[in-house]
Amino acid sequence: MGSSERVVKTAAVQNLIWVSLLKFGGSIQFPVLLIFTGLEKDMFMMKWKIGFFIYCGLVLYLSSLSPKEIPDAAFSIPDEALHFIEYALMGVLGWGAFGHGSSGFPWAIFAFCCCFGIVDECFQDWLNRSRTADVWDAAADAVGAFSGLLLSMVFWKR
Numbered sequence: 791m792g793s794s795e796r797v798v799k800t801a802a803v804q805n806l807i808w809v810s811l812l813k814f815g816g817s818i819q820f821p822v823l824l825i826f827t828g829l830e831k832d833m834f835m836m837k838w839k840i841g842f843f844i845y846c847g848l849v850l851y852l853s854s855l856s857p858k859e860i861p862d863a864a865f866s867i868p869d870e871a872l873h874f875i876e877y878a879l880m881g882v883l884g885w886g887a888f889g890h891g892s893s894g895f896p897w898a899i900f901a902f903c904c905c906f907g908i909v910d911e912c913f914q915d916w917l918n919r920s921r922t923a924d925v926w927d928a929a930a931d932a933v934g935a936f937s938g939l940l941l942s943m944v945f946w947k948r
Contacts, residue, residue, distance in 0.1 A: 838886040845883050846906060849876060853914050857921065873930035874937070877903055881938025889942065896943075900935055907931030 852860075884899040907928050915923035 870930040874934035877934030878938035885942035903935030
């Protein structure tokens with residue numbers, strides 16, 4: 791058994807001991823919380839990442855719909871406003887999934903959202919379902935992603 795395997799098994803045994811002490815004693819709750827905080831945070835971050843990528847798939851799905859398949863209520867809102875809201879939400883989800891621990895503006899997440907918006911517009915044009923690519927939609931995507939990331943940075947306490 792290598793040293794890394796020994797460390798993992800030791801950590802697992804320690805966690806098991808702390809959990810059993812928690813069940814029977816109840817006075818050792820604080821060390822258990824310290825041990826599992828890292829795991830809980832990783833699971834929390836994984837949920838944000840899964841949500842982010844599911845949302846990206848949802849955006850592509852909505853882009854693949856023909857105008858006949860889109861509810862009429864969506865047409866009462868200007869197209870650029872819908873793109874702004876859609877990508878602002880993507881920026882918030884991107885910040886929740888990948889923005890922690892960064893000291894400055896998350897330019898990589900912003901670049902991903904912008905590139906995703908451009909690919910989304912090209913995807914609409916490629917499908918040729920009475921929808922065309924529009925540069926202003928891509929610009930609204932970028933502004934929305936920037937706004938979502940900026941708002942997340944300002945108001946999200948980590």
